[in-house]
Amino acid sequence: MVGIDEMLADPAIRAYLLRHIGNEGLDLLERFPPAGEYSDEELAEKTGINLNTVRHTLYTLYERRLAEYRRIKDPESGWLTYLWTLRTDMVYPVIREELERVLEILTKRSKYEEENDFFICEECGIFTFNDVSDSNFTCPNCSAPVKHFDNEMLLGALKRRVAAIHATLGTTGSASE
Known part of the structure; x- marks a missing residue:
């Protein structure tokens, strides 16, 4: 599997991602925590990036199969939480x-x-x-x-x-x- 750092070090991949998610999206990827699942709120908190930017970036990556989510429902409140992971293995x-x-x-x-x-x-x-x-x-x-x-x-x-x-x-x- 391609790591985030390796992926972002490749100029062609970086240019591809820049075209789709912009500089703020690249900032999110550079600060993305190590392997695991994170909600958009957790990512905004951990990376210091605006929540709307985090969401926009994740959805854009999802559309290109470079991110995926797992949806969980809180049994008490009924709220849905989306837990996101990057699919760096799909970049090539x-x-x-x-x-x-x-x-x-x-x-x-x-x-x-x-x-x-x-x-x-x-x-x-x-x-x-x-x-x-x-x-x-x-x-x-x-x-x-x-x-x-x-x-x-x-x-x-x-x-x-x-x-x-x-x-x-x-x-x-x-x-x-």
Whole structure:
């Protein structure tokens, strides 16, 4: 199992967590007590972090399967208490799944960019060849003339990103899959 300190020492994991839980969430993880279950109130007290921040961070981590809770009911009051634990063992599988999802999206976008010819209207934006060919290469929205749009820079960036993700995942493939 990956420890919190080890997890937070990895720059890629730290950047991933920062994007999702922010600096205050990272502060909570850095101060998270050792193994065990803790209520959100206990975590706020032990870490000195605002209770709302603790709750927001825990729910965000839960949505990404990086935290889980056990619910207990007080027999006298009927109050429910949620006892939270971190799932540091899930950090690599979760990030891998997200990378695979992003890879799929970027691969589809790369294929779309490769298979289409684009034209641009200065006022309305970018259109495909099919969008403007029937209208004599004028904008379908405002009827202004359109110019050819060279998407090679975007296509190159997409292919580089796809290749980098494949390298990270240790898989093979190309942007034209």
